[in-house]
Amino acid sequence: MKFHYPNGKPYVPKTNSVEPQLKQFKNQTYSNRGMTLEEDLNETNSYYLERKIAIIHKKPTPVQIVNVDYPKRSAAVIKEAYFKQASTTDYNGVYKGKYIDFEAKETKFTTSFPLKNFHPHQIRHMEDILKHHGICFVILRFTKIEEVYLLEAKHLLAFWARMEEGGRKSITKQEIEDLGYHIPLGLQPRIDYIKVIDYLYNLS
Secondary structure, eight states: OEEEOTTSOBOOOOOOOHHHHHHHHHTOSSSOTTOOHHHHHHHHHHHHHHTTSOEEEEOOOOEEEEEEEEEETTEEEEEEEEEOOOSSOSEEEEETTEEEEEEEEEESOSSEEEGGGSOHHHHHHHHHHHHTTOEEEEEEEETTTTEEEEEEHHHHHHHHHHHHTTOOSEEEHHHHHHHSEEOOOOSSSSSOTHHHHHHHHTOO
8 A cells, every 4th residue: 555745755664674673672771762752752641541640642644545446345445545734733632621732843953943843734723722721832852962842832833923023933942941841851751741731730
C-alpha cells in the first residue's frame, strides 16, 4: 500500500536494521537521548493514563484514500492513500475536569524557535480553545541541547501577531525562558507537563 504526504511525496516507513537497534540500545540511558518529542509525549501520556492521572491522546492524522482494491466481496485492500494536513493540534484530552489541548514542536536551533513550525489553522484553533476557556499550550523542544519548555498559547498567539505585524519570524530562546516553563526530562514520566498545569491553574 502506498501512502503520500500532502505535498505528494511518498511516505517511506522506517526499516529494521542493525544500526537503529544499536542506536536504540545506546540510548537506553536516564536521559534517553535520541527519542523524538512525540515518542516522549506518548510515553508520558501512557503513564498518566495507566495511573489514572489524565486522559490525553494524540489525534490521528487524517488519511484520504484514493485507490482501493476489492479482491473479495467481503474485503477491501487500500492500495494508495494520502496523509491529509492535520486541521488542529496534536494532542487533546481531559485532566481534573479541564479540557486540555496542545501542540508539540521540535527545532534544531539553539537560540530561537521558528514560527514557521506552526500553521495558521493551528493558530486559529488555539484562539478558539482559549475563547472557550480550555487549557491550551505548546510544548517546545530544542533537540541539540535537550531542553523542553511549556509555553502557554496566549504567548504564542502574541508572538504570531508580532510576526504578522512585520516583526521577527521566531521566538527567541530568552523569551521562551522568560515566559515559558522548563520541563526537565525524567524517567517516568518522561515529560511531566501536568506539574506545570497544576501550578498554572492551581489544580494540585
